Amino acid sequence: MITAISFILVFCALVFFHEFGHFAAAKLNGIYVHQFALGMGPVLFKKKIGETEYSLRLLPIGGFVNMEGEDGESDHPRAFSNKKPFQRLIVLSSGPIMNFVLALILFFSVFTIIGFPSNIVGNVTDGFPAQVSGIERGDIIKTIDGRSIKSWEDVISAISSSKDTLDIVVVRNSKEIEFNIVPKLDNGRKIIGVTSGYQKNFFKSVKYSFLVVGDVIKGITSFLINLPLKGTQGGDVVGPVGMVGMIGKAAKESMVRLLQLSAMISINLGIFNLLPLPALDGGRIVFVLIELLRGKPVNKEAEGKVHFIGFVLLMALMVFLVFRDISKF
Structure with a gap:
């Protein structure tokens, strides 16, 4: 029915x-x-x-x-x-x-x-570089290798075009924390083991x-x-x-x-x-x-x-x- x-x-x-x-x-x-x-x-x-x-x-x-x-x-x-x-x-x-x-x-x-994908960390996969380095759910990714991060697309682009080691700065409880992470290759793609958290915003929803x-x-x-x-x-x-x-x-x-x-x-x-x-x-x-x-x-x-x-x-x-x-x- x-x-x-x-x-x-x-x-x-x-x-x-x-x-x-x-x-x-x-x-x-x-x-x-x-x-x-x-x-x-x-x-x-x-x-x-x-x-x-x-x-x-x-x-x-x-x-x-x-x-x-x-x-x-x-x-x-x-x-x-x-x-x-x-x-x-x-x-x-x-x-x-x-x-x-x-x-x-x-x-x-x-x-x-x-909501829509954002630069807020959603899930962190156990055993992957991000989790091993100490990145946590809810962290806001601010920069990757000095590149300003405003969206989930920025995160993917920065990781995929990165060198061997990533310099990632996140904001946690209003404090900035820096991590050095070596990405893992998965079917030719560089990943660190995080998924996007979701955010709600009227104008960004229109854009997405x-x-x-x-x-x-x-x-x-x-x-x-x-x-x-x-x-x-x-x-x-x-x-x-x-x-x-x-x-x-x-x-x-x-x-x-x-x-x-x-x-x-x-x-x-x-x-x-x-x-x-x-x-x-x-x-x-x-x-x-x-x-x-x-x-x-x-x-x-x-x-x-x-x-x-x-x-x-x-x-x-x-x-x-x-x-x-x-x-x-």
Whole structure:
């Protein structure tokens, strides 16, 4: 039950932010929006406000924004197809961008709840150089080899670029204590056997949220770039069934773990939708860019056929991933 509820809440949040991005951008650019729907299938609730009908549907497996002239020609002056290319680019890219915004909000929530890594010593591993030298939990690392330390990233950078012996100054009970420590090599990395303590600060939480989202985007992008050369391992790509299991497991572990996983999925969703594939936002963006290069619109009928074929292929991929997930059980 927890798994089902968690999946529905997470998926609805991801879809809502994505589709709301398209919706808000369309409205701001004066595009006529017929419908804004959360979910698919039979309508559970609907209400028309102004020119737009808002609906909640039975199946929590998606959502959509229905804009005039989105998939073909239209004589309506406020049709999507009649807007300037840069306006259409803004509308198409706003969905994925909102997925990144959601990830920022979720990571910020995590850092607000548990804090963020700092230059305060958390755990000290028995038998490792830091513990042997006398560093204790709660010590504040002030300098390493004369280098001022302000964050956990500074600690890692200073240790990894250090010489054979580290000159570490910590603050303990308002007093400075100096240690000379010889790092230990672990898989080619220099370590001293300490982990970061966590600290809470509103503005630094915002900063760390941007840093983490940036790192995740870099990691996923690197994976996609190397995909044609290295291929994938069995666990690299997860389908809908596998995602349900991951979300359920995270929900049972803790709210923080669920928020972290939701942020990761949101970033993945944003990047996936920006891929230059037919039927995705990225594919539609490509056609607008081609229009800008050609100086005239692409044939809408031809573009529609390309997106339809892309949609069929994406559904086939989805079915394949579902069956593969099930086979793992």
